[in-house]
Amino acid sequence: MGSTLAEKIIAKASGRESVSPGEFVTCAVDLAMMHDSGGPRRVEPILKRLDAKVWDPDKVVLITDHFVPPVDAMSAAILDLTRKWADANGITNFHDMQGICHVVLPERGHLSPGMFVVGGDSHSPTGGAFGSFMFGVGATDMAGVLVTGETWTKTPATIRVDIDGELGTGLSAKDIILHLCARIGMGGAEYQVIEYGGATVAAMSMTERMTLSNMAAELGAQAGLIAADATTTAYIEAAGGNPGNPAQWQGDADAKYLRTHTVDASALEPHVAAPHSPANSAPIDDHSTVAVDQAYIGACTGAKLEDLQMAAAVLKGRQVATGTRLLLAPASTRVTAAAAADGTLASLTAAGAILMPSGCGACAGYGAGILAEDEVCISSTARNFQGRMGAVSSKVYLGSPYTVAASAVAGRIADPREFLVGETS
Amino acid sequence: MNECGKAWVFGDNIDTDVLAPGLYMKGPLKVLAAHCLEAVDPDFAPNVEVGDVIVGGENFGIGSSREQAVQALQFLGVRTLIAKNFAGIFFRNALNFGVVALSCAEVDKITAGDQLSCDPEQGRITNHTTGETYACDPLPEQLLAMVTDGGLVDHLERRLAKKEHAS
Incomplete structure (x- = not known):
């Protein structure tokens, strides 16, 4: 039996030939992203207590976006602490007040298909639009990653969402995902993976795909994946990133899905x-x-x-x-x-x-x-x-x-x- | 087996903005905790007692990755959470802080004020008020070990100490 895209990425990250839904595995983290709210101010006390250093500063991306720009002494102090931490820990991938982490991360070319990525924010599934397995974690989990370079996950099953048909005038990916929120419900994805596909998705720009992946969080999914194609490669290259080998990071034709939802985009209303x-x-x-x-x-x-x-x-x-x-x-x-x-x-x-x-x-x-x-x-x-x-x-x-x-x-x-x-x- | 605690019963989709409102996120935990669950039950934070048990419905803890949603409850004395099921990130966060989170299909049988105890290893909840017992998903061994250590940081501390000892 074949593997889904998520299973392939988790297998690679956990050093196994293949994985099955439900298996608990420990995965090597390719990239860890955090922001000013859940980042240094919360992980530093843990690193200090453990007397530990960041396992690989080049694999950390730090972005300030929550308390930006500071509006009072407390938020200013949080940003000051964040900057000093980046400097002290040799974090060169530090984007200070350049925008929201989920948008800045791909904009600066940090994501590639096949990566296993943790983000210290619940909208981390956004990165799935680039064929990366990216999911959100809390600050303590993030501290664990920073110390060890790895984290655990229960291998999720994959729910396929096939979207076909041309969106009408005045409609967008947001209408599709809001429609799915009503249909599937906020916990409906049960912390499994949502994998989007179909002709409508294939025709979408990366930014529209990001909207679908982003709100996989609202479906209760761990990740919201879209397999990479020529659109993905072009975006990553323009951002100065490395698209790697997108052909390797596709689900198999005989992969097993938990279930499949279909959406007719042409019939959708705002x-x-x-x-x-x-x-x-x-x-x-x-x-x-x-x-x-x-x-x-x-x-x-x-x-x-x-x-x-x-x-x-x-x-x-x-x-x-x-x-x-x-x-x-x-x-x-x-x-x-x-x-x-x-x-x-x-x-x-x-x-x-x-x-x-x-x-x-x-x-x-x-x-x-x-x-x-x-x-x-x-x-x-x-x-x-x-x-x-x-x-x-x-x-x-x-x-x-x-x-x-x-x-x-x-x-x-x-x-x-x-x-x-x-x-x- | 955990000690008995009084149940506080909530509905489906209790979200992290209700547990840890963004308006109070930059301040001290004490202030944030005072507003925990305020939007759905203003009586909760002032009256919850150490050892009380939170009982939720579907998708408890949906929303943000902010672990203050767990910490606010922990600050108020909550050590055990029972729900039909939990949002994924919240579930991880709870265990990372050594808070027991148990998924139980029979939560509808629990009434506010019932005295509950639980056994996360066996996957069993006892309602001492009604005399009923409910099955819940036991925590897998590796997660139970982390919770028993007091959470991820304590668990890592032990692990690193062992490594140092070995080398």
């Missing part, structure tokens, strides 16, 4: 997830009377260059509604620069978007853009748990960048097709 769960997702017309105080385009999920371009397609030549504010936090400094160069940023700011720093920002309630009691926000982010973006009684709806932009113009949750149909996309 989706919105109501408070307080991504799984409360439904076609948008269910929510068209909801007025919004804040529209937020941000986070690793929803503020990559293509996400900004989607928003700009709606907002160009239009204005954000009176009584609604549109906050825009590009996912990285490179995204900001590229959006400035191609005119996207001008379309957004002319429409009234308020430009924010590149970081995790309001998404997780760490940065600027916090909601007051009872306020309503439509957001291109991944999670709308109660109290996550601010006050306990605030309400966050999740949608695609198209939908967030359309809602900002309408002042209520609005179907982007109302603005885009008839225009060439």
Whole structure:
């Protein structure tokens, strides 16, 4: 019997010929990524207690994004500690205030197909878009990796999601994943691997694929893999990375999947997830009377260059509604620069978007853009748990960048097709 | 066998933002813990006692990788978590801190305030209030060893000490 992509990567990392779902294995870690919140400030006390050093500084990538830019003495101290730790531990792959870790990591060419990667953040499945087995761990697990260069995993089974059909105007990967959140549920993937495939995925850019992989976390998956192809190779080469041998990192034709879900992308409508769960997702017309105080385009999920371009397609030549504010936090400094160069940023700011720093920002309630009691926000982010973006009684709806932009113009949750149909996309 | 503790019962999908709200993440654990589960039960943090047991439904601990979600509960005295099932990262984090996390299909039979004890090695939970026993997934040997040591750091400390001793 053949192996899935995940099984092949875990077999290589654990030094075995093959592995089967359910097997507990110890794996060598190819790359460990951490950020300012779960990183040095939490791992250093453990390293100190164990009197241990980082096993291989070249295999560590450190990115500041959570408390960026610092807004008070406590967050400033966390960033200061992070910088000093990078220096003291010889971490040369240190990207300080350059954007959100899940976007910066591939942007700087750190990921290749077949790698076994741990990330100190729950949206680490994003890296799976590059054919890497990347999953999130807490800071203590990360400290264990830093000391030993290895970690344990229970070999996951793989759930295949085949997506076919052409997405309609005003639809994107975000609508597909919100649809899957409703169908599969937040714990539905049972910490197994989701592997996306099909013609729609093959036709997607890397940034759209990253959105699918990113929100595998919301399905409760350990990882969200997409086998590498020519699109992957081209992205990695342009980022200055090493695409390795993508042909080696494909699932076998006779690999065994736990189950397979199919999605007809051509039949999909824009989706919105109501408070307080991504799984409360439904076609948008269910929510068209909801007025919004804040529209937020941000986070690793929803503020990559293509996400900004989607928003700009709606907002160009239009204005954000009176009584609604549109906050825009590009996912990285490179995204900001590229959006400035191609005119996207001008379309957004002319429409009234308020430009924010590149970081995790309001998404997780760490940065600027916090909601007051009872306020309503439509957001291109991944999670709308109660109290996550601010006050306990605030309400966050999740949608695609198209939908967030359309809602900002309408002042209520609005179907982007109302603005885009008839225009060439 | 763990000592008896009083059950606090919660529903499905208790997430890490509810367990460890982002607004308090940069501050001390004591402050964060005071807001643990506040959004779903404001009475929990002020009233939970050492040794009390958290009982959750499906997908307990979904969300962020922040292990403060475990630490806040631990700070408040919780040593045992029982749920229908746990979110993957949260499960790892709990064991890494030496907190016992047991998956049990029969959690619906537990009522708030019931006195519970558990045996993670045998995979058994005893409800001393009702006299019932429930089966749960036993922890595999290597994970049980880590939990028994007090968590991953204590476990590594032992392992490194052994290595040093050997060399």
